[in-house]
Amino acid sequence: MTERLESREKVTGAARYAFEYPVENVAYAAAVQASVGRGEVVAVDADSVLALPGVLAVLSHENAPKLHDPPDGELALFQSRTVSYRGQFVAVVVGETLETAREGARRLRVEYAAESPDVRLRTDHPDLYKPDKVNPTFPADTEQGEPEDAYGCSAVRVDVTYTTPAEHNNPMEPHTTLAQWNDDGLTLYDSTQGASSVQNIIARVFGLDRTQVRVVSPHVGGGFGSKGSPRPNVVIAAMAARAVGRPVKFAVPRQQMYATTGYRTPTIQRFRVGADSDGRLNAVLHDVVEQTSTVKEFAEQTATPTRVMYQAPHRRTSHRLVALDVPTPSWMRAPGETPGMYALESVMDELAVATGVDPIELRIRNEPDRDPENGLPFSSRNLVACLQEGAERFGWAGRDPAPRARREGRKLVGMGVAASTYPAYMAPNRATARAEPDGTFTIRIAAADIGTGARTTLALIAAETLKADLGDVRVEIGDSSLPKATVAGGSSGTAGWGTAVVRACEALRAELNGGLPAEGLEVSADTTEEVKAREAFSRHAFGAQFAEVEVDADTGEVRVRRMLGVFAAGRIINPVTARSQFIGGMTMGIGMALMEESVMDREFGDYLNRDLAQYHVPSCADVRDVDAVWVEESDPHLNPMGAKGIGEIGIVGAAAAVGNAVHHATGVRVRSLPITPATLVPRL
Structure with a gap:
């Protein structure tokens, strides 16, 4: 009954989301974004906007109430004149109607003392530094053996650099808050992935006891990580509601989300792998450069999956950051594992080509019996079973290993494979x-x-x-x-x-x-x-992604003909929702491989493509045949259900499988995502 009720509420529109809660005497907020990439706000001409009929308030650094020790710099709304990046919220207009608030925000004149922003991620940036840790608490660097010497002595060496662009979460429901103050404190109807977390943080921001804040969020229209912690919309709605003495609704417009609600950092990943002539790894070196902001440090754990995947006696991983004049990056589905495994699994495909070993066999030959990094036993690890099951289902045995071996008219056809992994986390509840x-x-x-x-x-x-x-x-x-x-x-x-x-x-x-x-x-x-009290085990889910693509030899257009994911994620509690989650992640992986890219304006800062007309994600026509299955896995070292969790792993490795298939089809190795006709045509 619960399953049917939940489905019925959603498909009939009865499920209520944050903006839809009916409250009396509600007002609306519209935010103003900085038009400079760095500098200070000199003046805000609030008087002319306040003279407009229906405008209730204009808040900025000139009159905003002082907040109480925000734990996140992105939540310190209107607390100083400083502009840290283009698109940062610098003011908010509250109106009787949404149209009035937006018109007021459009008319509000803000004067700046502008400086040139530094927005370009590069490996030779003079301010690169080693963070204390990477998300959530992993060491930034690890090293075992003599990786440099071992790499230099290896019979087969691959030294390549892979890059991934900034990518933005695009949930259907925007980041939305309805804030209402009352005698008991503050009630927030919020689009969030964690009501308890928002309660704790917003209570701290406004100097309240946590019992004075209630967060209501029974339904959320997607998040993918971007709603995993409070965003500025929560503070704006609460601050505005207190200022006008009325409930206030604030929904971040899609175009404003690209600067204010987080994104996946771009990465530059240098990989060096050394192996013997049979493809057995001797050395793995994975060095990552990525960006954070001057407002708050966020360090993506990009190299961490390399620490767990394959056996090699000599190994090193490292992360380096640079704080740029950009919005703060944050979580996006399978943070760290997604860009990290894209690079690792692409490099494994390059090693397979260099050694002449089948890509599946290469992975099996480098399968560890314990966690390569910490020596702990795996609670369970069925990557090999996933690879073998997928190979049989996908028809891998019929694949000619030679690139460009299969052509159908103008279409070059190829197949690729990549592994997946994600930690099996569990926290107190x-x-x-x-x-x-x-x-x-x-x-x-x-x-x-x-x-x-x-x-x-x-x-x-x-x-x-x-x-x-x-x-x-x-x-x-x-x-x-x-x-x-x-x-x-x-x-x-x-x-x-x-x-x-x-x-x-x-x-x-x-x-x-x-x-x-x-x-x-x-x-x-x-x-x-x-x-x-849990015992010490290395707990991870694993999987294998298979893709078949066709590439138009004349135009460079890539189409994914079919895709299969095979996963080992402990016990699957609900097969219906599980398959949906796997396929959803794989679909996002197709987007990562072929479409998604947030383009930074290097002169002024801010991302140029800020809506779904210009930031492209896969639609039905892009996903012709995608399927997900799982192998039965019993793991007594997890939790009472024996489940590892599946929300993240579906995207991990998916982009690499597509990229490897493109190489097999064309003989062209593209090391910078997304793979577009512009990158393929000159090399075809």
Whole structure:
């Protein structure tokens, strides 16, 4: 019943999203972005805008209230004159209607003292530095053995540099907040991946106790990481609502999202791999350069998947950052693993060509029996099974290894493969389980549904634990007044939330042995100690991506004919939502390979393509035949469900599989994404 109800609410429009909550006397906010790439605000001509009918307030550094120690510089709205990047919010206009607010924002004149911004990522930037750590807490650098010497002595050497551009999340629902102050504090109807996180951070920003902030977010129209922490929209709505003494709605327009809601950093990745003539790795060196902002440091963990994938006695990974006059990068689906595995799996394909070893066999030959970096045993690792299962399903045995070997008229056809991986995270969570007087059950946890079917999966977990019919289980999520939960991210939702639900349901069953009281019975669970006590294992999901492409030999147009993903991700709780998540990630991987690129204006700063007309993502016509399956995997070292999580891994390796297929089809190796006709035609 939970699954059907959730589906019905969404397809009929009954599911309520942040902007849709009806409140009386609501006002609307529209933000003004900086038109210079660096400098200071000299003056804001608020008086002329305040004279417009229906304009209620203009907030800027000149009159905004002082905030209380924002933990994130991007949330320190209007606290100084400083402009750190073009597109930064420098003022907000509040109006009786959305149209009035936007017209006021359009008319607001802001005077600047401008400076030339530094916005270009390059390997020779004089201000490159080593961060203390990379997201979330990994060491920036690792080294084992003598990688430089071992590489120099290797029989086969590959030394290449791969680059990926900045990429932007484009959820269907924009970043939206409805803020309402009352006698008890602040209520936020917010588009977020973590109600508990927003509650804690916004309470700190406004100097409130966390109990004075309530965040309501039962449905979220996508996030992909961009809604994993509070963005400026939350602070703007709350600040504006307090200033005008009325509820205020603020939805970030799509064009403004490109500067204010995070993006995947561009990367420059130098890979050096050394192997013997049979393709067995001797040395792996992966050095990454990426950008952060002057407002806040964010270091993508791009090289971390290289630490876990293949056996090599001599190895080094490193990350270097430069703080540019740009917006702060942040999470985008499978942060780190996505760009890192694109480069690694492309390099493995280059090594396969250099050694004459089949790309699948090459990966199998370098399969480790323990985690290569820390020596821990894997809780389970079935990459080889994924590769072999995928090869059989995809018809890999019929592939001629020679590039440009298959031509159908004007079309060059090729096949590529790449591996996938993602850590199996689990964090502490809390949940309550209640037996209602009518014999049904209610599960409460402040989890988030970002379109992944969280309610359905948690209901299945609860029903199984309670040994109850699914139709008798009701799940309440998306509200910070519920038991505290972690954000929907890192493929950790099912593992973390699900464990808390299992423990609450187990405790409830034990209590019910004495019978059900007339008023019902409720118990709680907190998994903090359980998570701390976990044994030391290397816990990761793995997979294999297969792609077949056709390339027009005259125009350079690339089409993905078919794609297959085979994954080993522990127990799959809900096959329907699981397949959807895998395919969704693979589709994003096609976009990464062939379309997605946020283009920086190097003179003025800011991204030039700021809407879906210019920032291209795959549509139905671009995804002709995509399928995802999984191998059965039993892992007792994870959590009560035996699940590893699947939200992230579907995109990992997908772009590399497409790129490797393009090379097989054409003989052209493109090392900078996206792969477009402009990059292919001159070399065809």
